[in-house]
Amino acid sequence: MTxxxxxxxxxxxxxEPSHLEVINESNNHNVPPGSESHFKVVIxxxxxxxxxxxxxxxxxxxxxxxxxxxxxxxxxxxxxxESQWKEQYASNTPSSPNCLGGGK
Numbered sequence: 377m378t379x380x381x382x383x384x385x386x387x388x389x390x391x392e393p394s395h396l397e398v399i400n401e402s403n404n405h406n407v408p409p410g411s412e413s414h415f416k417v418v419i420x421x422x423x424x425x426x427x428x429x430x431x432x433x434x435x436x437x438x439x440x441x442x443x444x445x446x447x448x449x450x451x452x453x454x455x456x457x458e459s460q461w462k463e464q465y466a467s468n469t470p471s472s473p474n475c476l477g478g479g480k
Contacts, residue, residue: 379412395420
């Protein structure tokens with residue numbers, strides 16, 4: 377199973393999100409072709425209601441603790457409540473910052 381598939385499976389089980397995107401952004405970085413080390417996750421879940429951004433990120437990081445320790449080098453998290461998603465990004469996926477490291 378790919379790292380992206382593991383991330384998706386774990387987040388679906390933990391949060392039952394209404395929207396989930398797991399995007400492998402490794403090709404934007406100085407890594408070998410086919411790498412799975414840099415990801416962007418866009419997740420919309422009821423579990424994020426009334427939670428501050430840092431708490432949302434901690435919740436996701438806890439679910440993905442094993443992958444973060446062993447397989448993932450970078451994880452860009454975009455965590456939203458239902459109302460935030462509808463107001464801001466219903467038709468667009470947010471951008472990730474450009475990589476500044478890796479000798480590129």
